Amino acid sequence: MPPVGSRSRIRLRATALATALGALLLAPLPAAQQAEAASTLTNTGFEADGTGTATPSGWSTYSAAGQNSASFTEAGGHSGGYRLSHWSSAAYKVETYQYLTGLTDGTYTLSAWVRSGGGQNSAYLALRNCGSTEQRTDLPVTSSGWIRIVTPITVVGGACTVSISSDANAGNWINVDDLTFTTGTTGLAVKGVDLSALKKSEDLGGTYKSSSGTTGDPVALLKNSGANYGRLKVWVNPADGYNNKARVLATAKRIKAQGMKLLVDFHYSDVWADPGAQTKPAAWSGHSYAQLKTDVHDHTYDVLDALKAQGTTADMVQIGNEINTGMLWPEGSTSNWSQLAGLLKSGISAAKAVSSNTQIALHLANGGDNALYRTWFDNAAAQGVSYDVIALSFYGYWHGALSTLQANIDDISARYGKKVMVAETAYPFRLDSEDAHENIIDLSSELVSGYPASSAGQTAWLRDVMNVVEAVPNGRGLGVIYWEPTWTAVAGNGWDPADPASGNGWENQALFDYDSKLLPAAGVLAHR
Numbered sequence: 001m002p003p004v005g006s007r008s009r010i011r012l013r014a015t016a017l018a019t020a021l022g023a024l025l026l027a028p029l030p031a032a033q034q035a036e037a038a039s040t041l042t043n044t045g046f047e048a049d050g051t052g053t054a055t056p057s058g059w060s061t062y063s064a065a066g067q068n069s070a071s072f073t074e075a076g077g078h079s080g081g082y083r084l085s086h087w088s089s090a091a092y093k094v095e096t097y098q099y100l101t102g103l104t105d106g107t108y109t110l111s112a113w114v115r116s117g118g119g120q121n122s123a124y125l126a127l128r129n130c131g132s133t134e135q136r137t138d139l140p141v142t143s144s145g146w147i148r149i150v151t152p153i154t155v156v157g158g159a160c161t162v163s164i165s166s167d168a169n170a171g172n173w174i175n176v177d178d179l180t181f182t183t184g185t186t187g188l189a190v191k192g193v194d195l196s197a198l199k200k201s202e203d204l205g206g207t208y209k210s211s212s213g214t215t216g217d218p219v220a221l222l223k224n225s226g227a228n229y230g231r232l233k234v235w236v237n238p239a240d241g242y243n244n245k246a247r248v249l250a251t252a253k254r255i256k257a258q259g260m261k262l263l264v265d266f267h268y269s270d271v272w273a274d275p276g277a278q279t280k281p282a283a284w285s286g287h288s289y290a291q292l293k294t295d296v297h298d299h300t301y302d303v304l305d306a307l308k309a310q311g312t313t314a315d316m317v318q319i320g321n322e323i324n325t326g327m328l329w330p331e332g333s334t335s336n337w338s339q340l341a342g343l344l345k346s347g348i349s350a351a352k353a354v355s356s357n358t359q360i361a362l363h364l365a366n367g368g369d370n371a372l373y374r375t376w377f378d379n380a381a382a383q384g385v386s387y388d389v390i391a392l393s394f395y396g397y398w399h400g401a402l403s404t405l406q407a408n409i410d411d412i413s414a415r416y417g418k419k420v421m422v423a424e425t426a427y428p429f430r431l432d433s434e435d436a437h438e439n440i441i442d443l444s445s446e447l448v449s450g451y452p453a454s455s456a457g458q459t460a461w462l463r464d465v466m467n468v469v470e471a472v473p474n475g476r477g478l479g480v481i482y483w484e485p486t487w488t489a490v491a492g493n494g495w496d497p498a499d500p501a502s503g504n505g506w507e508n509q510a511l512f513d514y515d516s517k518l519l520p521a522a523g524v525l526a527h528r
Contacts, residue, residue: 039102041162041181045080046073056084056096063094070094070166078113078146078177086123086166087173097163099129100181103155107185110151110162111471114139115175118450120168125149125176128163131156135528139174140464141450145403146177150471152185152528186470190421190479191525192229192263193222193511197487199251200242206490211518218486221518222511223258226526230255231263231423231481233321234303236281237270239498245303252312261315263423263481264307265363266300266347268320268327271497275324275365278332289331289339293346296328300350304358313355318423319347322365322393324372334376341383348386359388363423367394368404373412381416389478390416391423394465396448397441406468413476421478422469426485426509427461428453429521434489434514437503453508459521466527485511485522 042058043049053073055061061068070088077083086094110127118141128134130153137151153160164176198218208218219230232251235243248264255262267273270281280287284295304314326333332343348360362380366372377390390412394405409420431442431453444453451457462482469477487493487506494502507514511522 038098038100041098041100041179044179045077045177046082046084047077047080049073049082051075051082059096059098061094061096063092065093067092067094070168071096076175080177083175083177084164085173085175086164086168088168088170090170091168093167095163095165097161099159099161101159103158103160105131105155105158106183107152107154108160108181109184109186110153110179110181111148112164112179113146113148113177115142115146116140117143117173119172120166120174122165122167123172123174124165125151126161126163126165127151127153128161130154130160137467138460138463140402140467141448141460142401142403143449144401146175147403147406147468148471149467150186152187154185186475186477187528188466188470188477188479190229190261190481191226191466191527192231192479192481193227193485193525194231194233194265194424194481194483195219195251195255195486196231196233196243196265197484197493199247200240200493201486201488201490204490204492206486206488206493207516208486208488208512209515209517211520213515213517217254218512219254219258219260222485222522222525223260225518225522226524227260227522229261229263229315229479229481231265233265233267235267235270235497236299237283239270240500242497245306248303249306249310249312252307253310256312262307262312263316263318263361264304264314265318265321265423266303268296268299268347273320273327274322278323278325278327278329280328284328289342292328292331293342296343297346297350300347301354304351304354308354314351314358316359316361316389317347317351318361318363318391319344319351319387321363323362324364324366324376334379337379337383341380341385344380344385360386361389361391361421361423362387363391363393365393365424366399367392367422368400368408370404370408370411373408374415377412377416388418390418390420392420393424393483394422395425396427396451396461397446401448402464402468405465406471409469409472409477413472413474419476419478420469420472422465422480424483425462425465425480426483426506427451427458427521428508429455429458429513429519430508432508433503433505434507435491435503437494437505439508440505441509455513455520458509458519459524462521462524463527466524470527482511482525484509488512488516489514
């Protein structure tokens with residue numbers, strides 16, 4: 001929410017010394033100016049001074065344009081009574097910072113609870129003057145709830161500046177509270193892309209270009225942007241012959257050839273499997289529950305063993321796709337958890353038989369729905385289902401605010417002692433369609449507040465989802481996969497595998513624009 005309290009009561013306390021300190025943004029501080037330095041972060045909850053303090057105790061404020069008053073404390077903290085806010089009725093640039101000395105060299109992580117109304121040119125936490133490359137974490141647009149973000153750094157030379165910075169337009173605001181600066185580091189192991197639509201797109205004439213317009217291999221373009229994982233869905237006997245075993249094997253070779261890891265996503269269907277449809281493959285339609293368990297085992301083993309035989313062993317496997325309501329209906333519905341567990345165990349057993357090192361992920365949609373996840377994974381635990389990773393789909397325009405995602409993944413990672421990852425997310429870079437098919441998200445009213453349908457909005461969304469996953473405590477935030485970045489508008493490559501005339505409702509959420517050029521959001525895949 002916007003800052004509260006009368007602006008006229010904001011008491012400017014920034015001293016000339018603090019201003020001089022702040023002016024040295026990237027230079028070591030001279031000894032005479034280190035009186036403000038400390039070996040530990042102080043007044044981390046901004047409780048020491050009450051409300052209206054422009055320079056909180058232990059902190060310094062700097063603004064080249066003399067706008068120190070844009071930084072102040074006020075009522076309404078995350079856990080205590082007060083918070084730090086940046087706001088002004090005019091455009092402003094301001095920094096609130098602490099300079100730490102006497103640190104033992106090594107890795108550290110800054111964390112803070114933040115909110116932002118968005119609209120700034122930039123608003124971020126930074127660690128600089130630390131003897132290594134400056135690290136920043138942008139504040140997400142989170143006006144409805146607090147979000148914790150983290151920034152890791154390697155300290156060399158025993159000193160580091162903790163900085164909160166805003167370059168903002170009139171009326172833009174941020175809130176920051178409850179900072180910590182502790183030993184240890186963070187980062188994401190999985191920065192992935194789902195490439196399931198790629199083979200069909202290319203076979204039908206789809207091409208892909210670098211941001212400068214040079215035609216290239218889209219797998220290489222995404223890998224060079226930072227992607228280190230490729231995800232491929234498997235259908236049993238699809239009408240168009242794509243996403244079957246043979247096509248998955250071919251694309252897996254390309255993924256592994258780029259030095260990327262491989263996630264195989266079993267749908268156990270001939271078509272899309274999701275919370276609203278878990279249709280059995282036609283070849284299995286008349287099978288008993290006992291036979292379905294064998295079908296799941298044999299199909300899983302067959303695909304994964306073939307991948308292993310060609311030198312592209314799966315690094316991670318999803319047993320089912322968005323299985324909120326179970327799989328292979330009706331036998332595997334969540335209305336019969338013992339049977340669902342039996343099917344899951346059959347797939348897991350097959351995957352582990354091919355490679356004991358393959359990680360097992362169980363994947364649900366609605367990533368902000370904590371009640372759903374608790375109920376589902378409590379049942380999985382009660383049935384003795386063994387797995388390694390909780391995978392979520394999280395599309396903000398359907399699944400809620402980023403704060404709900406964070407609350408859910410923080411809770412379930414601790415409750416079940418598992419790593420968590422967002423296995424699907426995406427965001428539009430425009431609203432209009434390139435083909436004649438209406439896009440899934442094509443109205444401004446459908447968008448997440450603060451994230452426009454633009455290249456910048458798409459970039460910010462992926463960046464902020466990654467930052468939320470990185471902040472999961474105890475290193476349990478595994479990573480993020482962008483869904484179908486290569487599913488551009490190519491005639492014949494539509495939603496329905498049985499209908500070549502079906503259109504594509506996804507091209508405005510790809511990572512290649514309508515000129516087939518790589519979009520800036522792909523660069524976020526290079527996240528630390």
